[in-house]
Amino acid sequence: MSDIKAPKKLIEVALPLDDINKACIREKSIRHGHPSTLHLWWARRPLAAARAVLFAQCVNDPGGERGYKAGKTRKQADNEREELFDIIRDLVKWENTNNETVLKRARLKIRESWRETCELNKGKSGFDPDKLPAFHDPFAGGGAIPLEAQRLGFESYASDLNPVAVMINKAMIEIPPRFNGNCPVNPDSCANNMATWTGARGLADDVRYYGKLLRDQAFAKIGHLYPQIDLPGQQVGGKATVIAWIWARTVKSPNPAFSGVHVPLISTYYLCKKDQRKVWLQPVLDGDDYRFEIKEGKPDNPAEIDNGTKLGRGANFKCIMSDTPMTSNYVRGEFQNGRAGVRLIAVVAEGTRGRLYIPATAAMQALAETAAPTWKPTQKIPINPRWFSPPLYGMTSYGDIFTNRQLTALTTFCDLLPELREFIKRDAFVAGLPDDSVPLRDGGNGATAYAEAVSVYLGFAVDRSANYWSSLTPWGGDFIVQTFGRQALPMVWDFAEGNPFSESTGCFHGAITWIETVISNQFNSAKTDGISTQQDAVGQTISESKIISTDPPYYDNIGYADLSDFFYIWMRKSCGDIYPDLFVTITTPKTDELIASPYRHESKLASETFFLNGMTKAMGSIGDQTNKSYPITIYYAFKQSDSDSSGTVSTGWETFLQAVINSRLVLTGTWPMRTERDQGLKTSVNVLASSIILVCRRRNKNATDCTRKEFLRELKAVMPEALETMIGGAIGRSPLAAVDLAQAAIGPGMEVFSKYAAVLEADGSAMSVKTALQLINKQIDEYFGSEENNFDPETRFCCEWFKTYGWKEGPFGDANTLANAKAVSVSGLEQSGVLTASGGKVKLLTNDEYPSDWNPLADTHNPVWESAHQLIRELQTSGEVAAGKLLAKVHKQNEQIRKLCYQQYTWCERTGRAGDAKLYNELLAAWHAIESAALEHGAVDEQPTLF
Numbered sequence: 020m021s022d023i024k025a026p027k028k029l030i031e032v033a034l035p036l037d038d039i040n041k042a043c044i045r046e047k048s049i050r051h052g053h054p055s056t057l058h059l060w061w062a063r064r065p066l067a068a069a070r071a072v073l074f075a076q077c078v079n080d081p082g083g084e085r086g087y088k089a090g091k092t093r094k095q096a097d098n099e100r101e102e103l104f105d106i107i108r109d110l111v112k113w114e115n116t117n118n119e120t121v122l123k124r125a126r127l128k129i130r131e132s133w134r135e136t137c138e139l140n141k142g143k144s145g146f147d148p149d150k151l152p153a154f155h156d157p158f159a160g161g162g163a164i165p166l167e168a169q170r171l172g173f174e175s176y177a178s179d180l181n182p183v184a185v186m187i188n189k190a191m192i193e194i195p196p197r198f199n200g201n202c203p204v205n206p207d208s209c210a211n212n213m214a215t216w217t218g219a220r221g222l223a224d225d226v227r228y229y230g231k232l233l234r235d236q237a238f239a240k241i242g243h244l245y246p247q248i249d250l251p252g253q254q255v256g257g258k259a260t261v262i263a264w265i266w267a268r269t270v271k272s273p274n275p276a277f278s279g280v281h282v283p284l285i286s287t288y289y290l291c292k293k294d295q296r297k298v299w300l301q302p303v304l305d306g307d308d309y310r311f312e313i314k315e316g317k318p319d320n321p322a323e324i325d326n327g328t329k330l331g332r333g334a335n336f337k338c339i340m341s342d343t344p345m346t347s348n349y350v351r352g353e354f355q356n357g358r359a360g361v362r363l364i365a366v367v368a369e370g371t372r373g374r375l376y377i378p379a380t381a382a383m384q385a386l387a388e389t390a391a392p393t394w395k396p397t398q399k400i401p402i403n404p405r406w407f408s409p410p411l412y413g414m415t416s417y418g419d420i421f422t423n424r425q426l427t428a429l430t431t432f433c434d435l436l437p438e439l440r441e442f443i444k445r446d447a448f449v450a451g452l453p454d455d456s457v458p459l460r461d462g463g464n465g466a467t468a469y470a471e472a473v474s475v476y477l478g479f480a481v482d483r484s485a486n487y488w489s490s491l492t493p494w495g496g497d498f499i500v501q502t503f504g505r506q507a508l509p510m511v512w513d514f515a516e517g518n519p520f521s522e523s524t525g526c527f528h529g530a531i532t533w534i535e536t537v538i539s540n541q542f543n544s545a546k547t548d549g550i551s552t553q554q555d556a557v558g559q560t561i562s563e564s565k566i567i568s569t570d571p572p573y574y575d576n577i578g579y580a581d582l583s584d585f586f587y588i589w590m591r592k593s594c595g596d597i598y599p600d601l602f603v604t605i606t607t608p609k610t611d612e613l614i615a616s617p618y619r620h621e622s623k624l625a626s627e628t629f630f631l632n633g634m635t636k637a638m639g640s641i642g643d644q645t646n647k648s649y650p651i652t653i654y655y656a657f658k659q660s661d662s663d664s665s666g667t668v669s670t671g672w673e674t675f676l677q678a679v680i681n682s683r684l685v686l687t688g689t690w691p692m693r694t695e696r697d698q699g700l701k702t703s704v705n706v707l708a709s710s711i712i713l714v715c716r717r718r719n720k721n722a723t724d725c726t727r728k729e730f731l732r733e734l735k736a737v738m739p740e741a742l743e744t745m746i747g748g749a750i751g752r753s754p755l756a757a758v759d760l761a762q763a764a765i766g767p768g769m770e771v772f773s774k775y776a777a778v779l780e781a782d783g784s785a786m787s788v789k790t791a792l793q794l795i796n797k798q799i800d801e802y803f804g805s806e807e808n809n810f811d812p813e814t815r816f817c818c819e820w821f822k823t824y825g826w827k828e829g830p831f832g833d834a835n836t837l838a839n840a841k842a843v844s845v846s847g848l849e850q851s852g853v854l855t856a857s858g859g860k861v862k863l864l865t866n867d868e869y870p871s872d873w874n875p876l877a878d879t880h881n882p883v884w885e886s887a888h889q890l891i892r893e894l895q896t897s898g899e900v901a902a903g904k905l906l907a908k909v910h911k912q913n914e915q916i917r918k919l920c921y922q923q924y925t926w927c928e929r930t931g932r933a934g935d936a937k938l939y940n941e942l943l944a945a946w947h948a949i950e951s952a953a954l955e956h957g958a959v960d961e962q963p964t965l966f
Contacts, residue, residue, distance in 0.1 A: 023647045024139040026132075030075035030714050031650060031687045032082065035104040036759075037947065040693040042067035042111035049113055052540035056533045058187050058479045059486060059586070060161030061506050061577050064570055064654055064710065067111035068692050069167040072712055073154075073568055074110060074125055076652050077171075078103055079132040103128065116170075117543050126172040136648050145564060145646075152646045155565040157556040157637070160579070162188040164568050165549065166541070169196075174547045176561050178554035180608055182601040183583040185553045186590060189598075190479065192549025194472045195219040195542035197464050204443070204450035204469065205229065218543025223535045225443070226476045230531030233439055233477055237431050237527070238520050244390055244424055245518050248368060251377060259368035259375055262523045263515040264387065265290070265494055266422075269360045270353035274341040280307055281360050282339045284350065284512040285327035290365060290376050292496050298376045299324045300365060302339055309339055311364050313376045327513070334412075334510070354412035361422070363387070364513070367494070369523055374497065387516075392426035393434075396588045398606050400508070401581045403618040408510035409491070417588055420508070425488045428519050432481050432527070433592040436474055444470035460598050471597045476538065478593035480530040482586045487525035490514045499525040506577050508585070553601055555611050556637040562644035570654040570710075571637070574630060574671025575615040580607045613637065615671070631674050631681075638682035642717050650687060653679070653713040676769065677788040679713065685773045688714035689766030691759035711762050722776040727786060730778045731794065733771050738798040741767035746921055756944040757924035757936075761799070768795030803922040810915060813851050813882035816841045817863060818919075820854075822926065825935075826865050834861035852878070853885050866892045866938065875908045883915045887923075890916065890949070891942050899945050903952020910953065917946065 043065040050056055055063050081103070082096030106125050115121045130151065137148040145152075154168035159177035161184070169175035169192050177188035195218075203209065203221040205228035216224070247258040267283035290313070291298040299318060300311040318324045328336045334350040337343065353359050363379040395418035400410050414420055421429070447466035448454045457463030459471040486501045491508060493500045494515035502508065517525030554561060556571070572579065584606045595602040609619065615630035617623045638653075645651050655675055679686070690712040725733075745763055769791065772778060778786040807818055816838055823829065831845065834856070838845050849856050852873075854863050869892050875881045886909045894902040906913070920939045927936035942949075 023143070024136075025648045025716075026079040026136060026139065028076055028132075028650055029078050029080045029100070029103055030072065030652065030690070030712075032080040033100060033104075034071070034075055034690055035107055036690065036692070038104075038108045039067060039071045039111050042071075042113070043693050046113055051533075052536045054163065054166060054191060054537055054541050055161065057190060057537040057541075058183075058482055059501075059503055060184065060187060061503075061579060061582065062570075062573070062656060063161035064163045066116065066163055066167055067113070068654075068710065068712075069164045069568070070110050070171065071107050072652050072690075072692075073164070073167055073171055073566075074107060074129065075103075076568060076650060076714075077129045077132060077566065079135055117540070122170060122172075129171060140648075146648075152648070153565045155562045155567055156569045157554070157559055157562060157567070157641060158569045158571040159188050159551065160184050160570060162191045162551075164570060165551075166191050168566075168568070169547055169549050172547060173566065175549040176565065177549070177551040178556070178559055178561055179551075180553065180555050180611060181580055181583055182553060182607055183586050183590060184579075185551050185601060186475070186594070186598070188549075188551035190475055191542070193551045194459070194475065195222065195538065196546075196548055198222050198469060198472060199546075201452075201469075202450065203228070204447040204452065206446065209446075209450050219538050220543065222472065222476075222542075223539035225473050226538060227531060227535045229439060229443055229473055230477055230480055230535070231528070232442070233432065233435055233480075234520065234527050234531070236435050236439065237428070240435075241390075241427055241431050242520060244386065244427065245520050246386070248366060248377065248383070250368075250375070259370060260521050261366055261368050261518045262374070262521050263367045263494060263499055263517050263525065264363055264379075264383070265365040265367065265513065265515055266361045266490070267364050267513040269362050270345065270350055271358055272338045272340055272343070273345055273349055274338055274343040277307060277338065277340040280309075280340055281362065282309075282336075282345075283328060283362055283364060284334075284336050285364070286329050286493070286512050287327045288324045289496065290367070290494065291374065304340060307340070311378060313365065313378055315376075329512075334512075336512075351412060354414075357413065359413070361490075367515075369521060387422070387424050390422075390424035390427040392423055392430055394430045394592075395421075395426055398584060398588055400584075401578075401618065403578065403581065403616070405618070406507045406578050406581060409508060412510055417585060420489050420491055422490055422516060425490070425516065428488060429481060429485055429589060430592070432484070432519075433478075433589065436477060436481075436593050437596070439477070440470045440474045443473050458597070460600070475594055475597060476534050477531075478590060480527065480534055481593050482589055483530035483533065484519065484525075484527055485586065485589050487517050487530075488519070490516070492517070492525070497524075502585070503582070506582065508582070556613065557611070557633055557640065559640070560644065562641055564644070564646050566649045567641050567645045568652040569641070571634065571675075572612070572614045573656045574674060575617075575626070576656065576671065578614060578616060580609050580612045580614075583607050615674070627670065627674055631678050634675065634678035635681040638679055638684060642682055642684050642715070645717070647717065651684070651715045653715060654710045655713060656710050673787075673789045673792065676792070679715065680769075680773050680788055683718045684715040685718045686713055686766060686769040687716055688712075689763060689769070690714070691762040711765075714766075718774065718776070722774060724777045724779050725775045726779050727781065730772065730775070730786070730791075734768060734794060734798055737767050737771055738764070738795070739802055742799065742802050746917060757921050757940040758928075758944075760921060761796070761925065761928075764799055765792065765795060768792075768798065799925070803918070803925065806918050807922065810884075810919065811882050812841045812843045813848055813853060813880075814884040814915075814919065816843055816848060817853055817882070817884040818922070820861075820863060821923070824863070825932070826863055828860040828862045831856060831859045831861055851880055851882055851885060853882060853888075864888070866895065871896070875905075881909065883912050883919055886912050887916045887919050887942075891938050894942055894945060894949070895938070899948040900952045902942075902945070902949045903954075904956050906949055906953040907956040913950075917943065 046065045046067050081099035109115055109121045110125055133151055134148040137146040140146045151173060153176060154173040155176040156164045157178050159165055159179045162177060165175045165177035165188055175192050177192060179185050201221045202216045203224040205225050208224050247260050250257040250259055267285045269281035269283050272280045272282045288300040298315045301314045303310050303312055328339055330337050330344055334347040336345045363384040365379055366377045368375040368377055398417050399415055400407050400417060402410050409420055444466045447469045452469055453465040455465040456467050457465060459468040487499050489502045491502045491511045492514050493511050499515045499517050519527045522528060587607050591602040613633045615626040617626045620626040620629055692710050692712060745760060772791045780786055807815060819837055834845050845856050848854050854861055866888050869889050873889055890902050890905055893905050920943050924936050924939035
C-alpha cells in the first residue's frame with residue numbers, strides 16, 4: 020500500500036499553541052473529577068493536550084499543495100484552518116470536556132477528513148468512508164490519550180507492559196462503555212424511579228453505595244482500633260474523632276547517660292504553621308524520659324521549633340535529652356541493626372471549629388500496638404537510592420513501610436471485597452441484569468461482570484487509601500501528605516497515620532468520593548468501545564492499521580515498574596481474581612521495561628544501549644503497523660535543565676531521538692506543549708518542563724544518503740525561514756515563547772536530517788543524532804548572530820558587554836575598546852541611557868534602574884536595548900496594558916525588540932542565568948497581549964499603520 024495518498028494533517032502545519040498551553044497549565048490545577056484522581060500514575064499528559072493533538076492529527080490541513088480541495092485560494096485555506104483552530108480552542112477548555120456540542124463538531128470534522136482521504140484512495144483496501152480507523156496507544160500508562168481518542172469517537176485500544184497501567188486503562192476506557200446508561204443496582208437508588216442515569220452515572224452511584232457499605236463492614240471488624248478520644252481541658256466529657264496520629268521514628272540516644280532512652284527524629288515541631296494559627300510541640304524533659312505539650316500562638320524560638328530535632332539534611336539529628344549530635348551513619352546503623360522504633364507524639368482530631376491538636380498518651384500508643392495484621396507484603400523494595408530511601412534504613416520490604424494498624428486496615432478492606440462482590444451480584448440480578456456468569460475479563464455485561472466492575476473501583480479505593488496509609492506520609496500542617504508526593508519513596512522521619520473511618524484527610528470515604536466523581540464526570544461521552552491489554556510495545560501487533568499517539572517512557576526519569584509495585588501488591592490482593600492473567604507474577608514485570616536504569620543493568624552504558632535498542636524496535640514496529648493515512652504523534656517530556664551551552668541536548672533526549680530515527684521514521688513536525696506544573700516560574704525557568712510532540716511518518720523506502728556538506732547546505736536554507744515563522748508567529752497564534760523556541764526549532768532541522776537514509780560524515784560513517792542536534796543549534800546561534808548585525812550600534816555593544824559582565828561593573832578600558840569597535844563611545848552610550856560610567860567602571864542598567872517616566876518620543880536616541888528593557892520594567896511593575904502603551908510609542912522597533920529578547924533568552928538560558936532568562940521569556944510570552952494593548956492605543960506618529 021505504498022501508493023496511499025495521505026493529505027497533510029493540521030498538526031503537520033500549524034496549531035493554536037498558545038490556547039493549548041494555557042488550557043494545559045490550567046488543567047494541572049484541577050483535581051476534582053479529573054481522571055488523574057481515579058488512581059495515581061506518574062507523568063500523565065493533560066487531557067487538553069491529548070485531545071488537541073489527536074484532533075489535529077486526524078483532520079486534513081486545508082492548505083498546501085497536498086490540500087484536499089483543488090483550486091483553493093490561500094485566504095480560503097486560512098479561513099478553514101482558523102475554523103479548525105476554533106474547534107481546538109473549544110475542545111481544550113476543561114468546561115467542555117463532556118460538552119457534546121463541542122465534541123460532535125470535532126467528530127464531524129474528523130469523519131469529514133477521513134471521507135476525503137477515502138475518496139483520494141477510492142477502491143483501495145482499508146478505506147471504508149463509513150468506518151473510522153481504530154486508535155492504539157502502545158505505551159498507555161495513565162490512559163489520558165486512549166480516553167481522549169474514545170471521547171473523539173474512535174474505538175480505542177490501550178496496551179502496556181505494566182499491569183497497574185492496564186487496570187487503570189480498563190477502568191477508564193473498557194469498563195464504563197460496557198455499562199453505559201445502566202441504572203444503579205443498589206436498593207436505595209433502585210427505589211428512586213425518578214432519577215435519570217446517563218452515561219456512567221449509574222455505575223458511579225453504585226461505587227458510592229457499596230463503598231460506604233464496605234467501609235461500614237470494615238468498621239464493624241476493626242473500628243475498635245480507631246476509637247474516639249476524650250477531649251481535655253474545658254472540653255472534658257466531650258469526644259472527638261481522630262483525623263491523624265502523629266508518630267516519630269526513634270533511635271537509642273548516643274549519649275551514654277541516656278543510652279536506654281529512645282529519642283525522636285522529628286523534622287519540625289510545628290503541627291500547624293498557618294499565618295493566622297501556629298501550633299507546635301513543646302518538648303518537656305522528665306528525668307530519663309520526655310513528653311510533648313501542645314502550644315499555640317507565636318513561639319519565642321521559631322527557628323528551633325521549625326527544625327525539630329534535625330541538624331541538617333538527610334539523617335542528621337540531635338538527641339532531645341542531651342543535644343548530642345547524631346550523624347547519618349549513626350542513625351542508619353540504628354535502623355539497619357533493628358534498634359529503631361516509633362513513638363506517638365501528638366493526635367489531630369476533628370473539632371467543631373477546625374483541627375484540635377491533643378497531646379499523645381501511652382494508652383493511645385498501646386492501643387495502636389494491639390493491631391495484629393493477618394497478612395503482610397513480603398515483596399522487596401528495590402535497592403535503588405535514586406528512587407527508594409527506606410532500604411537504606413533497614414526497611415527492605417513493602418510490608419515494612421506500613422504500621423501494623425495500617426496493614427490491618429488495608430488487609431481488612433481487601434479481604435471483605437469478595438464477600439461484598441456477592442452482595443453486588445445479588446442486587447444486580449434483582450435489579451434486572453442477567454445472571455449469565457460470564458466474568459468481566461471475558462466480555463461479560465451481566466450481574467457477575469457488573470459486580471466485578473464495581474469491585475475494581477472499590478479496589479482502586481484501597482490503592483488510594485494505601486497512598487495515605489503508609490508510614491511515609493508526613494503531616495502537612497493541615498492534611499496528610501500522600502506517600503507519592505513525588506516520583507519516589509523517600510524516607511520520612513515523622514509521619515501521620517490517618518483514620519480510615521474519619522470524614523477528613525486520608526479517610527476511605529474520601530477515596531470513594533474522588534473515584535465516584537471521576538466516573539460520574541469523565542466517562543459519560545464514550546460512545547465507542549475500549550480495550551486495554553497487557554502487551555510489550557516491542558512485540559505487540561495491536562497497532563496494525565490503527566492511528567497511533569503515544570507517550571513512551573522517558574529514558575531514566577521515572578521507574579514506573581519499581582514504583583508501581585507499591586500499588587500492585589494491594590491491587591493483586593483486592594482484584595487479582597477478577598483479572599488473574601494480569602497478576603500471575605509477584606511484582607510487576609521489570610526485565611523488558613523500556614527505561615535506562617543503571618540499577619537494572621551492568622552499567623550506565625548498558626542501560627543506554629538497552630533503551631536505544633528496545634525503543635528502536637518498538638518505534639519500528641509502530642511505524643510498520645500504523646495506518647499510513649495518518650502521522651504518528653509521540654510525546655517526550657523535556658526539561659529545560661537538559662539544555663547547556665551547546666544548545667538543547669541531553670542523553671535521554673538524544674537517545675530517544677536516535678531510536679526514532681533508527682526506526683525509519685521521519686519527523687514532520689515538533690510542538691512544545693506545557694504539560695507540566697509551573698509553580699517554580701518565580702524562581703527559575705528550568706522548571707518549565709514541556710512535552711515535545713514529535714509528528715512522524717514512515718520514511719520513504721527509496722530514501723537516499725546525503726553528505727554532511729549537503730545536510731548543512733539544506734539546513735542553512737531551511738532554518739532561517741523556520742525560525743522567522745516561529746518568532747514572527749504562525750497563523751492563529753502569537754509568537755512562540757522563548758522557552759519553547761529551542762525545542763520547536765529542532766523540528767525543521769530534524770525533518771531534514773531524518774528524511775535521508777543516513778547523513779554521511781567525511782569518513783563514511785553515519786552522523787549521530789547528537790551531532791545533528793549540535794549542528795541545528797549552531798544554526799540557531801548563527802541566525803541570531805546575523806540578526807544582531809541589524810541592531811543599532813548601542814544595542815550591539817550592550818549584547819557583547821552583557822555576555823562578559825552581565826549587570827556587574829567592568830573596567831572602563833574594556834568598555835572603551837568595545838565601544839570603538841561598535842562605532843560608538845562610552846559617553847554616547849551613557850547619554851543613550853543604557854549604562855553608567857564613573858570611577859573607571861562601567862555598568863549596564865538593570866531593568867528596575869531605568870526611569871519610570873521615560874518618554875521615547877522625547878528621547879533623541881533610544882536604542883532597541885533600551886526599549887526592550889523599558890518594556891520589561893513596565894510589564895513587571897505595571898502589567899500588560901501599561902507595557903502596551905509604551906510599545907505603541909516604539910512600534911517601529913517591534914520586530915527587533917522581540918528578536919533581541921529571543922537572543923538574550925537563548926544565551927541566558929544556556930549559561931545558567933535563569934532569573935534573567937525568565938524576564939525575557941515573560942515579555943515574549945505576554946507579547947500578544949501587549950501588542951493588542953498597543954493596537955488599542957495606536958502609534959503616536961503614524962496611527963493608521965501600527966504594525
